[in-house]
Amino acid sequence: MKIKFIDIEAGKLISIIHEKDAKELGIFPLDRIELINPKTKRKIITVADITDSIVKEKEIGLFKDVSKSLGLKKKTEINVTPVSIPESVKFIKKKMDGNSLNEKEIQKIVEDLSNNHLSQIEASAFVSAVYINGFNLQETIAMTKALVEGGKKLNLNKKFVVDKHSIGGINGRATMIIVPIVACNELFIPKTSSRSITSASGTADSMEVLTKVELSLKKIKKITQKIGGVIAWGGSLELAPGDDKIIEIEHPLNLDPPGQVIASVMAKKVSVGTKYLVIDIPVGEHTKVKTKENAENIAKKFLEVSKEMKIKTEVLLTDGTKANGPAFGAALEAKHAMEILEGKVFDNLAQKSCQLAGALFELTGKTKKGKGYEKAVELLKNGKALKKMQEIIKAQGGKIISSKQIKLSSKKIEIKANKSGKIERIDLTALKEIARTSGAPADKKAGLLLKVEEDDIIKKGQIVFEIHGTNERKLKVAEEKAIKNNPIKLGNVIIEKIQ
Amino acid sequence: MKIKFIDIEAGKLISIIHEKDAKELGIFPLDRIELINPKTKRKIITVADITDSIVKEKEIGLFKDVSKSLGLKKKTEINVTPVSIPESVKFIKKKMDGNSLNEKEIQKIVEDLSNNHLSQIEASAFVSAVYINGFNLQETIAMTKALVEGGKKLNLNKKFVVDKHSIGGINGRATMIIVPIVACNELFIPKTSSRSITSASGTADSMEVLTKVELSLKKIKKITQKIGGVIAWGGSLELAPGDDKIIEIEHPLNLDPPGQVIASVMAKKVSVGTKYLVIDIPVGEHTKVKTKENAENIAKKFLEVSKEMKIKTEVLLTDGTKANGPAFGAALEAKHAMEILEGKVFDNLAQKSCQLAGALFELTGKTKKGKGYEKAVELLKNGKALKKMQEIIKAQGGKIISSKQIKLSSKKIEIKANKSGKIERIDLTALKEIARTSGAPADKKAGLLLKVEEDDIIKKGQIVFEIHGTNERKLKVAEEKAIKNNPIKLGNVIIEKIQ
Numbered sequence: 001m002k003i004k005f006i007d008i009e010a011g012k013l014i015s016i017i018h019e020k021d022a023k024e025l026g027i028f029p030l031d032r033i034e035l036i037n038p039k040t041k042r043k044i045i046t047v048a049d050i051t052d053s054i055v056k057e058k059e060i061g062l063f064k065d066v067s068k069s070l071g072l073k074k075k076t077e078i079n080v081t082p083v084s085i086p087e088s089v090k091f092i093k094k095k096m097d098g099n100s101l102n103e104k105e106i107q108k109i110v111e112d113l114s115n116n117h118l119s120q121i122e123a124s125a126f127v128s129a130v131y132i133n134g135f136n137l138q139e140t141i142a143m144t145k146a147l148v149e150g151g152k153k154l155n156l157n158k159k160f161v162v163d164k165h166s167i168g169g170i171n172g173r174a175t176m177i178i179v180p181i182v183a184c185n186e187l188f189i190p191k192t193s194s195r196s197i198t199s200a201s202g203t204a205d206s207m208e209v210l211t212k213v214e215l216s217l218k219k220i221k222k223i224t225q226k227i228g229g230v231i232a233w234g235g236s237l238e239l240a241p242g243d244d245k246i247i248e249i250e251h252p253l254n255l256d257p258p259g260q261v262i263a264s265v266m267a268k269k270v271s272v273g274t275k276y277l278v279i280d281i282p283v284g285e286h287t288k289v290k291t292k293e294n295a296e297n298i299a300k301k302f303l304e305v306s307k308e309m310k311i312k313t314e315v316l317l318t319d320g321t322k323a324n325g326p327a328f329g330a331a332l333e334a335k336h337a338m339e340i341l342e343g344k345v346f347d348n349l350a351q352k353s354c355q356l357a358g359a360l361f362e363l364t365g366k367t368k369k370g371k372g373y374e375k376a377v378e379l380l381k382n383g384k385a386l387k388k389m390q391e392i393i394k395a396q397g398g399k400i401i402s403s404k405q406i407k408l409s410s411k412k413i414e415i416k417a418n419k420s421g422k423i424e425r426i427d428l429t430a431l432k433e434i435a436r437t438s439g440a441p442a443d444k445k446a447g448l449l450l451k452v453e454e455d456d457i458i459k460k461g462q463i464v465f466e467i468h469g470t471n472e473r474k475l476k477v478a479e480e481k482a483i484k485n486n487p488i489k490l491g492n493v494i495i496e497k498i499q
Numbered sequence: 500m501k502i503k504f505i506d507i508e509a510g511k512l513i514s515i516i517h518e519k520d521a522k523e524l525g526i527f528p529l530d531r532i533e534l535i536n537p538k539t540k541r542k543i544i545t546v547a548d549i550t551d552s553i554v555k556e557k558e559i560g561l562f563k564d565v566s567k568s569l570g571l572k573k574k575t576e577i578n579v580t581p582v583s584i585p586e587s588v589k590f591i592k593k594k595m596d597g598n599s600l601n602e603k604e605i606q607k608i609v610e611d612l613s614n615n616h617l618s619q620i621e622a623s624a625f626v627s628a629v630y631i632n633g634f635n636l637q638e639t640i641a642m643t644k645a646l647v648e649g650g651k652k653l654n655l656n657k658k659f660v661v662d663k664h665s666i667g668g669i670n671g672r673a674t675m676i677i678v679p680i681v682a683c684n685e686l687f688i689p690k691t692s693s694r695s696i697t698s699a700s701g702t703a704d705s706m707e708v709l710t711k712v713e714l715s716l717k718k719i720k721k722i723t724q725k726i727g728g729v730i731a732w733g734g735s736l737e738l739a740p741g742d743d744k745i746i747e748i749e750h751p752l753n754l755d756p757p758g759q760v761i762a763s764v765m766a767k768k769v770s771v772g773t774k775y776l777v778i779d780i781p782v783g784e785h786t787k788v789k790t791k792e793n794a795e796n797i798a799k800k801f802l803e804v805s806k807e808m809k810i811k812t813e814v815l816l817t818d819g820t821k822a823n824g825p826a827f828g829a830a831l832e833a834k835h836a837m838e839i840l841e842g843k844v845f846d847n848l849a850q851k852s853c854q855l856a857g858a859l860f861e862l863t864g865k866t867k868k869g870k871g872y873e874k875a876v877e878l879l880k881n882g883k884a885l886k887k888m889q890e891i892i893k894a895q896g897g898k899i900i901s902s903k904q905i906k907l908s909s910k911k912i913e914i915k916a917n918k919s920g921k922i923e924r925i926d927l928t929a930l931k932e933i934a935r936t937s938g939a940p941a942d943k944k945a946g947l948l949l950k951v952e953e954d955d956i957i958k959k960g961q962i963v964f965e966i967h968g969t970n971e972r973k974l975k976v977a978e979e980k981a982i983k984n985n986p987i988k989l990g991n992v993i994i995e996k997i998q
Contacts, residue, residue: 023941124623132631442522
């Protein structure tokens with residue numbers, strides 16, 4: 001068929017054929033066709049879109065992604081043949097029918113996902129089936145292995161490669177405190193973090209306020225080997241790329257099948273060579289995991305998969321009902337983390353960070369059982385963790401090495417209490433939403449800074465939080481949202497009414 | 500944002516924005532954005548594709564479908580706002596979590612599906628959830644109603660509006676025999692049929708050999724009122740359009756959740772005003788429904804939904820193990836149906852057709868119980884059904900009114916037996932595949948004609964079937980497939996071997 005170049009990147013492997021040719025070839029919309037460049041013999045499988053207008057008969061429309069990958073430049077003829085549905089679709093159907101998948105079947109699904117051989121319909125059916133029917137332990141392990149297999153790996157050649165992972169907290173950058181603490185006690189922590197998806201900031205967003213986070217795997221290796229730690233963005237490293245495809249499906253549906261989440265996390269840890277791991281599961285109404293029972297179930301599975309993958313793991317259930325420090329937003333959270341490292345604050349975020357770091361010290365035998373927390377606090381208080389953090393920032397190419405250097409927004413709105421009372425509850429989800437409305441996470445200076453805590457007794461007119469941001473309109477909308485949704489709930493002062 | 504027109508129909512409502520704007524707006528790939536034409540105030544919700552190359556910052560790329568529906572021609576500015584996920588996604592999640600949906604929730608899902616407000620990921624999650632978790636009776640009824648509500652309707656103002664439906668047979672055009680039989684006995688049958696999806700021909704494909712099948716709803720009404728029957732293609736009539744979206748998802752996954760299939764069939768029947776209905780479920784290893792038990796289950800649900808929708812229904816389980824006549828392919832099957840109407844043949848297809856027509860006579864009270872089949876055979880044998888079929892063909896605009904007028908392919912390949920023996924089994928699926936390889940259903944003259952039946956005793960060299968088609972290359976490939984897969988299985992002549 002003759003090529004018609006379409007000067008657009010579709011982001012997916014799609015080709016467009018005329019409905020008459022589709023009928024001739026027996027192709028229905030979304031069926032697959034294989035295209036072969038007869039000169040170079042390069043092949044590619046694309047999904048067929050069918051039209052009666054974009055291309056003529058005997059013509060095939062190729063988006064940039066496709067023509068590039070076939071190495072086509074000039075108008076030439078290519079061979080087009082229908083291909084049958086990939087074998088993995090049969091395995092997806094098997095999972096939908098309530099059966100377990102074996103290692104080979106899961107491997108084939110991940111392979112086809114990674115190579116864009118599955119359509120969104122098929123990929124969504126897979127994720128839905130895993131969500132509805134669940135993964136058993138063997139399947140979770142197989143999925144972990146399959147995800148690792150398809151991606152790049154980091155090999156530090158060190159004995160004490162450690163990592164930490166938090167599942168669905170609301171705010172607070174524990175990672176920025178834990179990494180320097182453990183890195184100055186002979187542990188190696190090549191931490192890859194995500195940017196925010198639903199919160200006001202992700203670790204990568206906050207770290208980026210201080211230094212570069214888009215590092216190559218080579219650079220991550222070099223820095224970690226030299227100074228013990230790194231805090232990089234994990235997004236472009238191609239560790240477990242099949243996982244990225246799965247997340248693409250999970251995000252719009254807001255799904256997180258536990259078996260898949262565990263496999264995703266563990267695959268990334270295996271890929272960076274983790275040997276000791278602490279996992280933090282904040283439990284509370286505002287976090288991903290709402291009940292202790294649910295958290296214990298997830299923890300158990302993490303431990304089982306860890307055992308299989310030869311990672312020594314400890315899971316800590318933490319209190320997710322309270323904010324981890326007062327800051328929501330990239331710069332505000334970065335500043336707060338630096339203040340903890342500088343010894344200016346020691347709040348629940350500092351405490352939690354030391355507990356997680358301490359757990360790693362005990363897991364690796366760097367301290368005796370029961371002495372890890374103490375050691376972590378010592379490294380924080382004696383300034384060694386701060387010094388290590390400054391080394392890390394510089395090694396990654398940055399210059400902001402103290403909390404004072406972090407520039408906050410010149411514009412802010414103060415929200416004051418409209419009556420007096422005792423603060424009974426702070427709605428963290430509402431705070432997060434206000435921070436996002438103010439411009440976080442894209443606007444690094446946007447966010448929210450709490451000025452009160454639960455159980456505080458406040459007076460009418462007292463500032464309860466500040467909203468930061470650089471865009472006046474967004475600040476205004478955030479203010480309106482703050483007033484409307486009032487996230488600071490005062491206890492009822494009237495206990496009884498007697499008439 | 501400024502518009503960049505993209506001169507392509509995407510077939511879906513998609514717009515393209517720059518990744519910096521996406522970040523600013525807090526939009527992730529596949530999130531929804533609402534576009535508003537500030538002049539006309541026309542609004543549309545599209546799915547956002549994110550790029551760093553196709554459009555510049557502050558620019559939005561609109562495919563033809565989108566710019567048309569916003570009524571945009573000149574380069575102008577439009578307003579873009581992120582919109583939250585449609586409410587129906589919550590209901591899809593509810594179904595995924597194993598809960599039942601109520602009428603309103605199902606209605607909202609169908610509405611959003613019909614209006615293209617759900618992405619393929621979401622639509623696939625819904626169909627997968629229905630497949631895995633099933634629909635209860637209330638949900639099936641609600642789905643039927645929701646599908647009807649969103650589509651056009653046919654109102655004949657007649658008491659005896661009847662219909663028939665077959666689920667997943669392999670070949671044979673019973674509809675082309677039943678419609679004229681019932682139409683010449685005071686029943687009204689506005690039959691809408693499909694084209695082939697996986698078989699060698701669909702009723703619409705075969706009928707199109709004789710006459711036009713793409714008729715307007717108005718014309719279908721007029722013809723049926725005047726002469727009692729019509730055989731049209733149902734595809735473009737917008738009866739239950741939500742159903743077409745669901746089928747788009749089901750097809751690539753080869754899914755047919757029973758609850759959904761029942762709702763789809765019943766919705767189309769309600770839409771055309773059916774009051775009496777016979778459903779034919781062929782049971783056999785080559786048909787959709789493999790076991791009698793499964794067929795009985797489906798039948799029971801059909802009857803329950805029918806009762807709710809006030810349709811008097813009878814379900815007949817028929818023998819799906821044997822071919823319905825010897826023909827596979829549009830023209831061959833049309834010719835065979837005409838030969839039955841002309842009284843030249845009376846085989847199992849003729850018999851089955853008379854049984855289904857007879858069931859409608861008994862359901863409507865046009866004959867006494869037990870006399871329907873007799874009456875149908877009478878109308879077939881006395882030539883009245885043929886005369887009615889000729890009226891229908893002419894009314895639809897066609898001229899081919901006898902089997903002799905049907906032109907078959909001048910090219911055919913005869914397949915001969917390579918040994919003698921008794922035919923034990925004929926592999927219908929293999930025959931269908933050979934027919935499709937020869938060019939069916941796109942090539943109306945392509946297909947396969949059986950020359951033998953099960954239990955026939957044949958000699959080596961005897962013709963067992965012919966392969967028809969207009970494309971020499973395809974005929975050749977079909978012949979190779981026929982020889983390789985040999986669909987005519989001879990019984991073992993040696994019963995015992997004594998040594």
